[in-house]
Amino acid sequence: MGHYGYMRYDATTANAVEATGLIKRFGETTALDGVDLVARQGRVLGMLGPNGAGKTTAVRILATLLRPDGGQASVCGYDVLRDAHQVRQLIGLTGQYASVDEGLSGINNLIMIGRLLGISRGEARARARELLARFDLTDAAARPAKTYSGGMRRRLDLAASLVGRPRVLYLDEPTTGLDPRSRTDVWGMVRGLVADGVTVLLTTQYLDEADQLAHDIVVIDHGKVVATGTPDELKAKTGGQVLQVSPADPARMAEVTALMAEVIRAEVATDAGTGVATAPVGDAALLPHIFRELDDRGIELAEFTLRKASLDEVFFALTGHRAEDEENDRRELEGSSR
Amino acid sequence: MSAIQATIPAPARRQTPLGGMRNTFTLTWRSVLKIRTNMEDVIGLSLQPIMFLLLFTYVFGGAIAHGSTHDYLQYELPGLLVMTVVFATLGTGLMLNQDISSGVFDRFRSLPIARWAPLAGAVTGDMVRYVISVAVTIGFGMILGFRVTTNPASALAGCLLLLAFALAMCWLSALIGLLVKTPQGVQTFGFLAFFPLVFGSNLLVPTETMPGWLQAFVKVNPMTLLTDAERGLFTGGPVATPAVQSLLWAFGIFVVFAPLAVLVYRRRT
Numbered sequence: 001m002g003h004y005g006y007m008r009y010d011a012t013t014a015n016a017v018e019a020t021g022l023i024k025r026f027g028e029t030t031a032l033d034g035v036d037l038v039a040r041q042g043r044v045l046g047m048l049g050p051n052g053a054g055k056t057t058a059v060r061i062l063a064t065l066l067r068p069d070g071g072q073a074s075v076c077g078y079d080v081l082r083d084a085h086q087v088r089q090l091i092g093l094t095g096q097y098a099s100v101d102e103g104l105s106g107i108n109n110l111i112m113i114g115r116l117l118g119i120s121r122g123e124a125r126a127r128a129r130e131l132l133a134r135f136d137l138t139d140a141a142a143r144p145a146k147t148y149s150g151g152m153r154r155r156l157d158l159a160a161s162l163v164g165r166p167r168v169l170y171l172d173e174p175t176t177g178l179d180p181r182s183r184t185d186v187w188g189m190v191r192g193l194v195a196d197g198v199t200v201l202l203t204t205q206y207l208d209e210a211d212q213l214a215h216d217i218v219v220i221d222h223g224k225v226v227a228t229g230t231p232d233e234l235k236a237k238t239g240g241q242v243l244q245v246s247p248a249d250p251a252r253m254a255e256v257t258a259l260m261a262e263v264i265r266a267e268v269a270t271d272a273g274t275g276v277a278t279a280p281v282g283d284a285a286l287l288p289h290i291f292r293e294l295d296d297r298g299i300e301l302a303e304f305t306l307r308k309a310s311l312d313e314v315f316f317a318l319t320g321h322r323a324e325d326e327e328n329d330r331r332e333l334e335g336s337s338r
Numbered sequence: 339m340s341a342i343q344a345t346i347p348a349p350a351r352r353q354t355p356l357g358g359m360r361n362t363f364t365l366t367w368r369s370v371l372k373i374r375t376n377m378e379d380v381i382g383l384s385l386q387p388i389m390f391l392l393l394f395t396y397v398f399g400g401a402i403a404h405g406s407t408h409d410y411l412q413y414e415l416p417g418l419l420v421m422t423v424v425f426a427t428l429g430t431g432l433m434l435n436q437d438i439s440s441g442v443f444d445r446f447r448s449l450p451i452a453r454w455a456p457l458a459g460a461v462t463g464d465m466v467r468y469v470i471s472v473a474v475t476i477g478f479g480m481i482l483g484f485r486v487t488t489n490p491a492s493a494l495a496g497c498l499l500l501l502a503f504a505l506a507m508c509w510l511s512a513l514i515g516l517l518v519k520t521p522q523g524v525q526t527f528g529f530l531a532f533f534p535l536v537f538g539s540n541l542l543v544p545t546e547t548m549p550g551w552l553q554a555f556v557k558v559n560p561m562t563l564l565t566d567a568e569r570g571l572f573t574g575g576p577v578a579t580p581a582v583q584s585l586l587w588a589f590g591i592f593v594v595f596a597p598l599a600v601l602v603y604r605r606r607t
Contacts, residue, residue, distance in 0.1 A: 060444075063448050064447070064448065065444055065447055065448060078349070083351075085349070085350065085351060085352045085353060085450055086349035086350070086351065086450075088448060088449055088450040089349035089350065089450040090349060091448065092448075093444070093445065093448040095441050095444055095445070099440065099441030099442055099444050099445040100442070100445075101368065101372070101437075101440075101442050102440065103372040103375060103376055104368065104371060104372060104375065105375070108368075108371060112364060112365075112367075112368050113445075113449065115360075115364040115367075116361055116364050116365075116446070116449050116451050116455075117449065117450070117451075118357065118360070144375055160445065164449070
């Protein structure tokens, strides 16, 4: 694992969350196998990984819900085990599954949390109203949460985690199962919170989400950190740029891939559906060479583009598999809540 | 890092006992609110005693009390009070179980509240349910013709004794709710534990009518002792001995199951 800037000690930006060597086992399975991570104050740390990678387990430890079997973690300098009560005063948590009380109305859910945090009745009600308005739930305030749609429930859950004005907010897969519009809404809210100085630790299996929101990314797979860095650093790490070539005549695809493989000396992926060959390019100087060679052979081109590698491709390069695996996560979630 | 600590007020080291009581009060408020907003629960809570009263009075009454349903109503109502309250304690385990599986407990535990508050809140919140079931049983019983033949103070003492016993029993229910994985499981195990206790007693029929080996169990069953005490308090008869014995049982149940429930709660959460 390479060392990128943010993992080093930095005197100018303080760290809101620090974890070193976190280990957690559930019976035979090792959910976390020595995870280090750092969330800088006022930034978004994206924890990226497929389902079952250990993201939820890590968040539960950092939120004082689960004791690690090894390692240390602190929030704003408070140890998650020794100073759990202090940590709980600094954090807000939005679970993978909305953890609002379905039997209570939206407003009573928020008032309850305000009261539990020691806010007076009147203040708790005012804060609840303010948050409901902010999350566009004013019209549904009096309805039981069980009548809410998935997106509304997620927004109420997010509102619930903000009642206590947390310094650090954990968002465990905040947009899983949401439609694209609700997802964009949640992204907007996260950006707003960061603008207010809140530190956000976001877990996601959506690479575009991490790309959109995160200042720093830690990639986890099978309970281990496989890469850390800014989105740009991660993209640069695996070749950085990708060449896409599409011959006008699909019959000449084999020739194109052979040529690309020969010049770039990397694996070329072809998509039969779109007729596009892609390959990571480490050295941009090779491009004119490929272009001339194609021209010499009389291969007409429909497309010849150079673009930055997507996080999807980076993830694939780092872990050897795509960022989707539904089954494992169920197991991880059940394992961690029992 | 020290820079952050300087900019925010230092968080409290732990929740004060008074703060914990306030947390418990808020969570009790929540339980009551849930009873109010959940019509199914209200209907279930009040219909169950009504159904029991109608069924037992008119189906069994004629056969048991030599044809007089009124005599049987006077006999069974204190027993039905015990039965309704004991079954109502299942609600504690159910609610705890639902809160854990739905993730509501995770939210509570991520908040700076007393660690015992959610458990205490679930227990105290249920007192309201017990009061409702006791009130409905006595109220509907009176419509059917039940009369308190002692005095109001004695009847009130009977209600308080019931609540004290329920407050102990609900810890057994809480333990089941914490051990079992699903709400359905809570219901299954709860009924398995409560049915023999409730029906293996003199709640509905006199002990003398049962075979000897069963009488041995029935006579030591706390449900029998509690029913005896309730009969004494509502319709006359010896009170002191069965009341003291039921309170001792309640205390014993509490001493065994409350720490066990707390232990499992701590382990599980």
